[in-house]
Amino acid sequence: MSAGYRVRQAPWPGIRRxxxxxxxxxxxxxxxxxAADTPSxxxxxxxxxxKGLTTKRGAKTVSLYVDAKKFASSIHASLSxxxxxxxxxxxxxxxxxxxxKVNCGTCHSSExxxxxxxxxxxxxxxxxxxAPRCLNCHGNHDILPVKDRRSPVYPLNVPVTCGKCHREGxxxxxxxxxxxxxxxxxxxxxxxxxxxLKKGLIVAPNCASCHTPHNILPHTDPNSSIxxxxxxxxxxxxxxxxxxxxxxVIRGELWEKEANVLPACVDCHQPHKVRxxxxxxxxxxxxxxxCHTKADLKASDGRPLLVHVAELxxxxxxxxxCSQCHSEVNASRVRPCETITKRVDCSSxxxxxxxxxxxxxxxxxxxxxxxxxPTCKECHGDxxxxxxxxxxxxTFATNVPALCARCxxxxxxxxxxxxxxxxxxxxxxxxxxxxxGLLKSxxxxxxxxxxCHTAHGVLPRRDPDSTVNPKNVPATCGKCHHGIQEQxxxxxxxxxxxxxxxxxxxxxxxxxxxxxxxxxxxxxKLEIMNKCGRCHAEIAKTYFETYHxxxxxLGYTKTAKCYDCHGAHDIQKVTDPRSHLSRANVVATCRxxxxxxxxxxxxYLTHATHHDxxxxxxxxxxxxxxxxxxxxxxxxxxxxxxxxxxxxxxxRRELRAEEEAERKLRLPEDNDAKR
Amino acid sequence: xxxADELKRPLKYEREAVMVAGEPAGAAAAAAPxxxxxxxxxxxxxxxxxNRLHRTLHACMIVxxxxxxxxxLSLKFSYTKWAVVLSRLLGGFQTAGYVHRFAxxxxxxxxxxxxxxxxRSKKRGxxxxxxxxxxxxxxxxxxxxxxxxxxxxxxxxHLGPRPQYGHWTYWEKFDYFAVFWxxxxxxxxxxxLWFPVFxxxxxxxxFINVATIxxxxxxxxxxxxxxxxxxxxxxxxxxxxxxxxxxxxGRMQLAELKRDKPREYQALVARGELEEHxxxxxxxxxxxxxxxxxxxxxxxxxxxxxxxxxxxxxxYR
Numbered sequence: 001m002s003a004g005y006r007v008r009q010a011p012w013p014g015i016r017r018x019x020x021x022x023x024x025x026x027x028x029x030x031x032x033x034x035a036a037d038t039p040s041x042x043x044x045x046x047x048x049x050x051k052g053l054t055t056k057r058g059a060k061t062v063s064l065y066v067d068a069k070k071f072a073s074s075i076h077a078s079l080s081x082x083x084x085x086x087x088x089x090x091x092x093x094x095x096x097x098x099x100x101k102v103n104c105g106t107c108h109s110s111e112x113x114x115x116x117x118x119x120x121x122x123x124x125x126x127x128x129x130x131a132p133r134c135l136n137c138h139g140n141h142d143i144l145p146v147k148d149r150r151s152p153v154y155p156l157n158v159p160v161t162c163g164k165c166h167r168e169g170x171x172x173x174x175x176x177x178x179x180x181x182x183x184x185x186x187x188x189x190x191x192x193x194x195x196x197l198k199k200g201l202i203v204a205p206n207c208a209s210c211h212t213p214h215n216i217l218p219h220t221d222p223n224s225s226i227x228x229x230x231x232x233x234x235x236x237x238x239x240x241x242x243x244x245x246x247x248x249v250i251r252g253e254l255w256e257k258e259a260n261v262l263p264a265c266v267d268c269h270q271p272h273k274v275r276x277x278x279x280x281x282x283x284x285x286x287x288x289x290x291c292h293t294k295a296d297l298k299a300s301d302g303r304p305l306l307v308h309v310a311e312l313x314x315x316x317x318x319x320x321x322c323s324q325c326h327s328e329v330n331a332s333r334v335r336p337c338e339t340i341t342k343r344v345d346c347s348s349x350x351x352x353x354x355x356x357x358x359x360x361x362x363x364x365x366x367x368x369x370x371x372x373x374p375t376c377k378e379c380h381g382d383x384x385x386x387x388x389x390x391x392x393x394x395t396f397a398t399n400v401p402a403l404c405a406r407c408x409x410x411x412x413x414x415x416x417x418x419x420x421x422x423x424x425x426x427x428x429x430x431x432x433x434x435x436x437g438l439l440k441s442x443x444x445x446x447x448x449x450x451x452c453h454t455a456h457g458v459l460p461r462r463d464p465d466s467t468v469n470p471k472n473v474p475a476t477c478g479k480c481h482h483g484i485q486e487q488x489x490x491x492x493x494x495x496x497x498x499x500x501x502x503x504x505x506x507x508x509x510x511x512x513x514x515x516x517x518x519x520x521x522x523x524x525k526l527e528i529m530n531k532c533g534r535c536h537a538e539i540a541k542t543y544f545e546t547y548h549x550x551x552x553x554l555g556y557t558k559t560a561k562c563y564d565c566h567g568a569h570d571i572q573k574v575t576d577p578r579s580h581l582s583r584a585n586v587v588a589t590c591r592x593x594x595x596x597x598x599x600x601x602x603x604y605l606t607h608a609t610h611h612d613x614x615x616x617x618x619x620x621x622x623x624x625x626x627x628x629x630x631x632x633x634x635x636x637x638x639x640x641x642x643x644x645x646x647x648x649x650x651x652r653r654e655l656r657a658e659e660e661a662e663r664k665l666r667l668p669e670d671n672d673a674k675r
Numbered sequence: 676x677x678x679a680d681e682l683k684r685p686l687k688y689e690r691e692a693v694m695v696a697g698e699p700a701g702a703a704a705a706a707a708p709x710x711x712x713x714x715x716x717x718x719x720x721x722x723x724x725x726n727r728l729h730r731t732l733h734a735c736m737i738v739x740x741x742x743x744x745x746x747x748l749s750l751k752f753s754y755t756k757w758a759v760v761l762s763r764l765l766g767g768f769q770t771a772g773y774v775h776r777f778a779x780x781x782x783x784x785x786x787x788x789x790x791x792x793x794x795r796s797k798k799r800g801x802x803x804x805x806x807x808x809x810x811x812x813x814x815x816x817x818x819x820x821x822x823x824x825x826x827x828x829x830x831x832x833h834l835g836p837r838p839q840y841g842h843w844t845y846w847e848k849f850d851y852f853a854v855f856w857x858x859x860x861x862x863x864x865x866x867x868l869w870f871p872v873f874x875x876x877x878x879x880x881x882f883i884n885v886a887t888i889x890x891x892x893x894x895x896x897x898x899x900x901x902x903x904x905x906x907x908x909x910x911x912x913x914x915x916x917x918x919x920x921x922x923x924x925g926r927m928q929l930a931e932l933k934r935d936k937p938r939e940y941q942a943l944v945a946r947g948e949l950e951e952h953x954x955x956x957x958x959x960x961x962x963x964x965x966x967x968x969x970x971x972x973x974x975x976x977x978x979x980x981x982x983x984x985x986x987x988x989x990x991y992r
Contacts (some may be wrong), residue, residue: 268761405972544754547868547887556768596872603880604871610888622885626892633896637904643831645913650916 039093044081047094055097080233111253114214130165130172134603153213156196158206159187187271203238210234210271226271226347235265287336288322299666312386324349346376356456359465372413379403380404395455400448401429420461428514438635445480452476468513481507487569492576505535519568525557532562542607565589565606720953721926728792730925735785736854737972742778744769744898744979752893753984779865786858811942812842814852820845839857841938846908857897864890899983902976910973918973923965 047053048066055062068370071077082089087100105112115121123131137153146150152161165172172178187193187207194205217224225234236242242265246417284628291297292307312318323329325344329336347354357363357376365373373662379395394403405426406416414427429449437446452468459466467476474494478485489496493505510531511517517524521618529552533540538611540562545550548560563571565581572579580589588596610617610623725733749758749771765771797807808815822838824845829835843851864886867874871883910919921927933940943949956962 091820255764384677543785546884547750550750550753554749554762554768554771555760558769594872598872598875600878600880601875603875604880605884608881608884616881616884617890619884622888622894626889630892630896630899633900634904637900641904642908643828644907647831647837648913652916655914 039082039088039091041081043093049367057098074141074143075145076141076143102135102140108134111214118214118216119218120216130176132291132486137165153208155202155206156200158208159184161194162207165375180272183272190272205238209237226266228266231265265321285322291317293333307383315383315385317383317385318348322369345384353456356454360454360456360458361460361463362456362458372417374407395450397444397446397448397552398442399427400437400450401439404449422513425514432514432516433518434516447480451479468508470503470506471506473508477507484569491567491569491571492573509534519655522555522557525561526552526555528563539607540607545609546606548606560593564592591626606646692752720928720929721956722932723925723952724921724927724932725925727925728788730923731790732785732792733922734968735781739778739781739785740897740901741972741975741979742774743782744894745975746775746778747891747894747984748898748979748986751895752982752990753980755986755990757982757986776869779862779869782858782949783809783862784852786862792914814848816844816845816848816852820848827981839938839941840936841942842936844936853897853900856891860893861890861897862895895983898979902980906976910969916967918969920962920965920969923969924962926954926956929953 016515020541043135045068047065048064049068051063051065053064055064076084078503084102084104085099086103088095092545103112118124120132124133135624139152146153147155148157151157155326164170166178166183167173167186170183173181173183175623188197192205195201196206204655212225215223215225217227219226219228220228221227224230244266254584274658289307292305294310295304295306297305316323323336325346325348326337326340327345327348328340328342330339333339345354358367362374366375381394386395388395388397390396391398394400402433408418409415409426410424415423430439432445436626438448454467459465459469461468463469464471466472474485478488488494488507492498498504510528519525529540529543529549544553551559552561567580570580572582574581576582577584579585586602587597587599590602594601603618605616610616610619613620744760746765749761749765750768752758753762757836760869762768762771765774793807795804797804800806802810805815809817819841823840826838827845828838867878867883867886868890875883909922912919921931927935929940940949943952957965
């Protein structure tokens, strides 16, 4: 510029020409320098259009290919590469690696700020490898406007995009503390999901509508769009007149004044879950109680229809409106309840539990209209439903056995139809360690019926989904006895270790199901050998031929029993180095009792039999040698005695006869002497 | 009771003496004067066969042997209900184990005491080893025993007269050495089982298993033999039925000596030493006590035999 200015000022054309020359030379000279300062998109693509261009990031090989066509159709097409890859501005090509990460916040500052405060942003800041960054949702070079149908953040695509991480089974879902499960599945079945995905209504809420696109926070965060305090506001973005809809259930103004007391939307309409419309029209409880507080109110079949208000008020459902359970009411009728045709359906709210129940034996019986089938009411009661945390509740831990006993006690309706092997269940349970723990010691953490059989998903043992199916027993017991389960799953008895068609033992095979005893009780200790012997018949037999086996038969519990040597739950093959009986461990195992045991001592044959000449020739020949000696001696002694016997009898007879003769001879003499 | 016995005894001795004297022509001359003297001088005196120590050792042996048998067999036949009940009666297996070992110590003591006594009696009698081991009353088997055994077989089969046995018959010698053998075999294996850790310092571990087999089978042999053959041979022979109490009282009637050990009797008479071996019988109360003890021992022994037979025949594993 300054050169040009001078040229204009120059009075001579010759000089002007020289000036032009200079200028041209200057520009020609400068051009490459300019090019070096700010690489053009073409410069970048010169390398990055090569599909084979890669780099190493840690152990991973990452492609550095940039699709020029996609970039050209992206929303950022008008930008130069260096606009985003700002660190390369003014750098010479080829540039050094690695290149600093793109900061979208340079342009999209408000979004970046929200993201940084969000759950995702915080996780990224912590260095969580699973934390999503801008490009994970929006893409990078192929970024499209939100309104483009191809954009991953187009409303229809949002569930898929979020689902990349929040699907069932993903690392995020399994490794991060996310309480909700089957999110995508449930959402797609919900009225929102149906609207969006099936009916294609892009106004139907997608994930971002409730969770916000960038400011995603856990519901426990008071600033979260889904926090209890804010959820109503979030829902009312769409459901603007919802207060009027709920007028009869909840007094509208309370909703805002006492949000903490009143149910939030999600209390009834669970997030992500299948939902039904409970009530076509709201009803106030007071309307119901106008009639149902009358003691003489009876149904056509004679059932009393009186509702004890106090009971209801003290129940778990104190804040649930009558019409929420007794649906199908019609507020415009004089008797709103006359439109009711169905029984109370608890599944309207307790959908998940209801699903479990339907699958359970109880539910199956109910579905088959079996008169013995229990309904929700049978266990939980009706208006007086109390939580299982309430000691008065029939479902409180210490009351559960009595609750189940109503039907499962010997002679009762469930026990009568039962055809399995478990009898006197309640009696046995009460005497078991669990029963004593629960009922005598009052330990509410002790296993009750429902801990093993589940409360709602009760299934018979042979059902593969049953918690007491042999396949699932270790996991069921492991809920409490976790440490034992950890040992067990590594052991030879575990189905994960031993692949066999034969039945493997599970907890209940050794410990029994309902009459579980303490493992340090004598009775258990003596019984265990027979338990092992059910499968290991031969080895148990030979055990009983040895000293250990014999003394345990006599009721001595301090001697080595199966588990003292082999381990109880961590049984391994003897050849396994982890086994208590492996070469490295066997002496230590013997030393549990024989404190001075040596390796040679450990050579004692604990399962020896003298009936196997191949395996134990020494024992076999010792035994037969001794037997020969025994038989030989007895034959000689016996024959000697038998031959002697008749002669000895003869001798006795002779002696007696002579004695008698002698006496007769002496008698007259005696008489003579007396005279 | 006592009076009746007293009435009977002189009568019997006299008759026996006459009978024995009348039988062998050679012995008659020697026996006749003694036979005439005995009823007059020592009508109630008895021949002393065993001294106090021998009797005590036999009694100790009975106690320890029965204890060992009961406690040991309850372990051997642990698979029978009997064994379990018995073990519980004994105060549990552990107590049974203590009883077994204590009885074993008694048995060893009896054995050692006997050996010491042998040595001391040799010294007292100023005998040489040769005289002790090969003298007329030796317990070692001799050619005479072989002859007597053959003669006995002949007598059993009605092919000859009853042999003239001496101080120790061959079956008594057999029983005596059976104890030696038993103590050696059962005792050594028993110690191995008692102190397995010590013994496996120089023996392989499987030797414990072998020791178990030998110990228990040899014990079976010992108990079985003692409670059947030995009982019969020395206590229950019909001519002595119901019981020969010589080993308990130490005394036997002279007539019995003459009948059962004629060779010894004749030798004593010939040497004129018979009178040295005669003593007053025990008081009735002592005899009765001894009989009660002997009966108890016999009864226990028989129970064990029945139990062994039951276990072997009906419950053998």
